[in-house]
Amino acid sequence: MSAPELVEPPRTANVRTIMVALAAAIFLAALDQTVVATALPTIAGQLHSLTGISLIVTSYLVAGAVATPVAAKCGDLYGRRPVFVAALAVFAVGSLVGGLAQSLWQLVVARAVQGAGGAAMMTVALAIVAESVPDRYRPRYQGILGSVFGLASIVGPLVGGFLTEHASWRWALLGNVPLCVLIVVAVQAAVPPTARRPSARLDLPGIAALAIALVGILLTLDWGGTRYSWTSPTTLGLLLVSIGASVVFALIERRTVDALMPLRLFAHRRLIAPLAVGALMAMSLFVAVTYLPTFFQYALRVDATEAGLLLVPFMVAVVAVSTTAGALASRWNRYRYFPRVGTVLAAVGMLSFSLIGDGAPIAQVVASVVVFGMGLGMTMQLIVVAAQDAVPRADLGVGTGLVMLARSLGAVLGVAIWGTIFAVLYTRTATAIPGLPDAASVTPAALQTMPAATATAVASAISDSLRTVFLWAVIPAALAAFAAFGIRERPRGTQEDPA
Numbered sequence: 001m002s003a004p005e006l007v008e009p010p011r012t013a014n015v016r017t018i019m020v021a022l023a024a025a026i027f028l029a030a031l032d033q034t035v036v037a038t039a040l041p042t043i044a045g046q047l048h049s050l051t052g053i054s055l056i057v058t059s060y061l062v063a064g065a066v067a068t069p070v071a072a073k074c075g076d077l078y079g080r081r082p083v084f085v086a087a088l089a090v091f092a093v094g095s096l097v098g099g100l101a102q103s104l105w106q107l108v109v110a111r112a113v114q115g116a117g118g119a120a121m122m123t124v125a126l127a128i129v130a131e132s133v134p135d136r137y138r139p140r141y142q143g144i145l146g147s148v149f150g151l152a153s154i155v156g157p158l159v160g161g162f163l164t165e166h167a168s169w170r171w172a173l174l175g176n177v178p179l180c181v182l183i184v185v186a187v188q189a190a191v192p193p194t195a196r197r198p199s200a201r202l203d204l205p206g207i208a209a210l211a212i213a214l215v216g217i218l219l220t221l222d223w224g225g226t227r228y229s230w231t232s233p234t235t236l237g238l239l240l241v242s243i244g245a246s247v248v249f250a251l252i253e254r255r256t257v258d259a260l261m262p263l264r265l266f267a268h269r270r271l272i273a274p275l276a277v278g279a280l281m282a283m284s285l286f287v288a289v290t291y292l293p294t295f296f297q298y299a300l301r302v303d304a305t306e307a308g309l310l311l312v313p314f315m316v317a318v319v320a321v322s323t324t325a326g327a328l329a330s331r332w333n334r335y336r337y338f339p340r341v342g343t344v345l346a347a348v349g350m351l352s353f354s355l356i357g358d359g360a361p362i363a364q365v366v367a368s369v370v371v372f373g374m375g376l377g378m379t380m381q382l383i384v385v386a387a388q389d390a391v392p393r394a395d396l397g398v399g400t401g402l403v404m405l406a407r408s409l410g411a412v413l414g415v416a417i418w419g420t421i422f423a424v425l426y427t428r429t430a431t432a433i434p435g436l437p438d439a440a441s442v443t444p445a446a447l448q449t450m451p452a453a454t455a456t457a458v459a460s461a462i463s464d465s466l467r468t469v470f471l472w473a474v475i476p477a478a479l480a481a482f483a484a485f486g487i488r489e490r491p492r493g494t495q496e497d498p499a
């Protein structure tokens with residue numbers, strides 16, 4: 001069947017300026033999720049706290065997860081533009097304080113502020129797109145923003161490494177401040193103001209309860225089995241606090257008129273599928289981005305730079321396919337088929353990672369990462385459109401925030417599951433290797449100083465353990481494929497509520 005002719009939407013300078021401003025903001029927020037990754041050893045050394053490295057990353061993610069639903073609801077109540085500008089200001093303040101930090105805890109707090117502003121920026125930006133372009137063209141523009149996110153994921157570690165080597169890691173944060181000012185000017189000029197809801201009141205008790213619940217569960221998943229044992233008083237205490245706060249949050253939301261997260265939305269069955277796909281695909285994305293570079297270094301015996309280059313085809317596939325899928329979804333006036341195909345491709349790609357043997361040809365590796373990247377590109381942004389379509393227009397921001405929150409929770413759940421599986425499998429194998437005094441301190445460089453037999457055994461233990469992790473990670477990708485068949489769409493180009 002030939003594709004129907006697509007009439008272009010009006011190409012006003014306003015729409016172009018809106019998209020440029022939003023793309024720049026999303027690029028900054030996504031960039032700062034990864035820009036410090038290559039600089040972490042340098043940062044830890046300068047701030048005299050090697051053991052606190054993980055807090056620099058965790059604080060950004062946890063604060064972002066808490067800020068996502070709050071920003072989404074504020075956008076619904078008070079209008080997108082002022083909330084977006086406020087998020088930019090928060091992000092800029094976090095960047096400034098982080099760039100000037102003189103201690104680890106100053107940087108951790110600054111990264112938390114950054115994370116809150118960055119997550120709010122991304123969430124509100126997606127809602128602004130939904131309001132600024134005709135419904136039918138929403139998949140195209142969401143796809144463009146998705147490609148920007150993927151591009152930032154490629155550039156982030158490269159920028160961080162370059163600045164750390166040739167200037168200072170601090171400029172990776174300080175450079176955000178003037179850019180935020182320029183984006184604010186563009187947003188104020190291009191994004192039209194929206195009316196504030198009459199007698200709008202922010203659900204402060206709900207925000208407090210949700211923040212406690214999210215921080216508790218995220219720290220439980222992040223620290224359990226690593227910083228603390230799963231049965232330690234700290235881990236169990238965090239879990240109990242999270243469960244209690246979740247119960248309190250549900251009771252508050254049932255009785256609040258302008259609830260932060262109206263429970264009635266979950267009666268829309270079309271919302272459940274994109275939320276499930278978002279969480280499950282985030283689990284798969286995490287295992288790929290986190291463990292593939294390590295896997296390549298030990299299975300293929302390449303250095304860190306070469307391992308990073310092997311991920312470039314993956315990110316290029318995400319960028320290209322995200323943009324193309326969005327454009328085709330708008331042209332064909334259908335989008336539900338893309339997540340269905342994409343989740344299957346992601347599951348196939350994850351399975352193919354588990355089949356990459358030691359010393360495998362580069363062509364096999366590139367094919368695997370491209371297939372997985374194509375799957376993500378077809379899925380991650382279009383499920384945002386599905387979530388937005390599944391809720392009434394008055395709750396557009398909340399629907400966007402929910403799918404973003406589902407992604408965050410899925411990513412942190414992946415941290416716990418894949419990290420635990422890898423640690424158990426590797427430790428069990430490594431303890432049986434003769435002549436290996438400290439299995440936990442092995443690095444690729446350390447293999448060069450070991451006897452050949454020991455080095456081979458260690459590399460095989462790590463790569464075999466990761467292959468098993470990849471095999472287990474096929475399960476959430478396959479479940480996402482099953483959930484994707486529950487995605488439904490309403491006719492594009494209509495403005496009525498889907499209730």
